[in-house]
Amino acid sequence: MSLSTEKVQEKIxxxxxxxxxxxxxxxxxxxxxxxxxxxxxxVDRDPDAEPGTYLDGSPCR
Incomplete structure (x- = not known):
């Protein structure tokens, strides 16, 4: 291989x-x-259950 080909391969x-x-x-x-x-x-929570908290983290009544 020529020197320039080796340099190109090194750069690649x-x-x-x-x-x-x-x-x-x-x-x-x-x-x-x-x-x-x-x-x-x-993971253990039922996906159809009512949420226990609001999005801000405060508990639901």
Whole structure:
């Protein structure tokens, strides 16, 4: 291979490594978001039951 071809391949590899790092960060952020949303759910609660609180957190009467 010529020297210029090797340099182009090295640049492509560096850019792919940056891209992979960004995708990993996005995946970790998505996992954190999913876990945070899952923590707010009451899994044992009947989905058809009346809510126990209003959206502001105050209890329903």
């Amino acid at each position: 590899l560096v850019e792919l490594q940056k891209h992979t790092g960004l995708l990993e960060q996005i995946a970790l952020n998505q996992i954190a978001l999913i876990e945070a949303l899952a923590d707010g759910e009451d």
